[in-house]
Amino acid sequence: MNKPIRTMSIFCMLLFAALLLNSTYLQYFDASSLNSRPDNKRVRDAEFSRKRGAIVAGGSSIAESTKIDDQYKYQRVYKQPLKYAPLTGYYSYIYGRSAVESSQNDILSGSDPRLFVNRVVDMIGNSQPKGGSVSLTIDPKAQTAAYDGLRALGKNTEGAVVALDPTTGKILAMVSHPTYDPNRLASHKFSEVQKAWAELNSTKNRPLLNRGIQEIYPPGSTFKLVTAAAALSSGQYTPDTKVKGGPRLDLPQTSTDLVNENGSTCGGDPITLTQALEVSCNVSFGDIGLRLGADALRTQAEKFGFNQTYLNDIGGQVQSRFPANPDQPQTALSAIGQFDVAATPLQMAMVAAGIANNGTVMRPYLVDEVQAPDLSLLDKTRPEAFRSNAVSSSVARDLTQMMIEVVDNGTGTTAQIPGIKVAGKTGTAQSSPDRPPYAWFVSFAPADNPKVAVAVLVEDAGVERNAISGSGLAAPIAKRVMEAVINK
């Protein structure tokens, strides 16, 4: 009977080997991912009673932990909570964390591998480990201008502003409205936190949503920049090429026509491409879209970042979308940013920034530096190209010139800044007949040496339907944000 006994010995050995390997996996290899799960109470308790690092914008902290006399010892405090809520996110005992509080949790809580030496020193010194701080790329003036601009449209305004530094990809401002007060969620009075949470989640205009990156909207006429880029890049068009104008475009395969906003005739037929962009002529761009085809439009859109994820510093970035297989009428509608085309405000800011930066789209980022608790520099984000040559530099030059015309003589005059050349494009997008249109404005300035690219979206300002337009609602906000960056 000894042979089977030996076989069983090997079998038992395998059982124990499996147990040893599995517990090694659990306690060593998988430990950090288990520890970072938001419902992990042990880690949460330990982190909660630790001095969490600050989140800094423009040299002053917008979120920090202050001493408090209760079981958790520290209270997370957000200064200017409403303005910065989409960026800082919340740090709640019950509901976990969001935005930078979530994406930079390792640094802020002090459990990042880069803080290992600090932790060992703390352990030897028998003091609680401390968290490092995070500096954002945000320009507080631009952020304030964007927030005040949206706020001025009314308490219930739904909208977002995203501003980028075109040469680096730094996010200079990101505002979403309506917003919320993260202090209410960070409170240690858990019943009040629960009440606040229920309230925020039941509010119809979704204040917890970061409209800059977490929702996509039909970009409307601002998408004509992408169509124009595709046209110029095809080699078949120059800014002076004559394109179809007039009041209507016959959509193939259908009995309907594509018409212009407010029954305009675009000033003639044919007109130059520059003029078509200047007056935002639907007929022209619908026709160009039909001639280029959906694939050319999609390729150009994807070069700017459509159908992709690129933002790592805040979670939940939604991919902007260009439809997969539109038929001909759908292609014509897509070319003017309708049908199934949808973009985040960040995406439209990237389109403007790519044109501003000689055709190179930089990867957008929000975390500039991370610092150890002693404020020594641990890491600084280096700008990187998301896509070089999204358009060629000559196409970028042509587009810039056309966008200057838009602001100087066309639909975007409300964005003019005295003494500075501004390049921009308006948009007013219909989604469905029963809801107000979206007002867009994307722009950058100064046009000859771009410092800032902005996208403004006003989703619903509660104003009369005919008062909604990119130039009326969105462009003035873009102007103030650009001024805030330039006039430093």
Add this chain to the structure above:
Amino acid sequence: MSAMQSLREAAFTHRRRRGAELFLLVVSLVVGIGAYAAVGLGVEGTVPADIVGYGGWLAVLCLGCHVVVRLVAPYADPVLLPIVAALNGLGLAVIHRIDLADLAANPDAKTFARGQLIWMTLGVLLFVVVLVVIRDHRQLQAFTYTSGFAALVLLVMPLLPVLGTTINGSRIWIRLGPFSFQPGEVAKVMLVLFFAGYLVLHRDALALAGRRFAGIDLPRGRDLGPILVMWLISLGVLVFQRDLGSSLLFFGLFLVMLYVATERPGWLVVGSVLFVSGAYLGYLAFGHVQSRVDTWLHPFDPHNNAYQIVQGMYGMAWGGLVGRGLGQGDPTLIPFSYSDFIMASIGEELGLTGVMAVLLLYGLIVERALRTALVCRDAFGKLVAVGLGVVFALQVFVVVGGVTKLIPLTGLTTPFLSYGGSSLVANWVIVALLLRISDQARRPLPELTSPEEDDATQVVNLR
């Protein structure tokens, strides 16, 4: 060749090694009492006031065992007793630690450490009784069918209306006055004895008849009877007592012993087919099996009620390589952290290091049992030792594998560590039986003199 081998085996004389056992036992006591002191230091900042009384009691129990072994089983394996003492001491310390945390949260909380110490004392007494009463394990072969009957009765007892109670969804407990008891733990030992006795008698029929199919000797149809009966009993445990773990344990045990007795891998094939089909049927038929599998596959799915296993995993991850230190973690977040999930508590506070140490101790127990089976000179002893060793290995695998999410979670106790009287007592009896068999196996053969040399000498039956 085999003759030479047996000659060599006969020539090898095992040493008693009782001194080594005593030394290791002292080390074990240092582990157990040290852990108890560390709990006091970790939770309250001071060495517990009752450390002398507690340590003394533990030492008396362990050294008492040693003395008894020295007297009645001098050739017994010297490693088993110290391992068991270390595990039991560590388990007591961890249970005490969780008691303290419970008391801190609620001064009226039920505590478990004192009860566990009493059960340990009872276990040690039974250990002594087994060693003293059973001077030769072959005596037990006479009780083959008695053991089988007793096992059956024990298994059925929890189903009886007055006696049995359902705790946490499993009907595996009986309640007598203030005491509740899991008869399945004792049934396990009885089943090993029954299987061993039965297989020693019938293994030739089971081994020799049969036909060959696809390179594997398959048994005859009529010989499938016992395995089918055992399969049905296991399924019965699953169906009526809703006890997945024990069901798996009993069937696996029988299968392994059948294979060892007959030396025919064909039984493993038949058994595995039966096991897989039984498990699949169980999965299809019973919601509680399905939910166990679902929580195993998707523990983080909010629809699955996987709080316990997820907390266990979080605890072990939080412990990391070296653990939080006794008294520094939050094991009370895990439901049943003092019993089924005590491994997660150990993982949290003693880290991967502690978990590995405990697993290696378990592995050593199994190794010593199988080694005993190898050197044992009679078939019955071999089978009992293999059965006890394998049932121990399976139990550790099923419970620790369940807690660490290697396999679906089933309710079994962690031998010597988790709180639970029946399990503790039964495991002390298992160790006593193993020591008895190893004493018999390692004892030098008596000098045999040929009867022809001296007419006055008679051959006597050593039994």
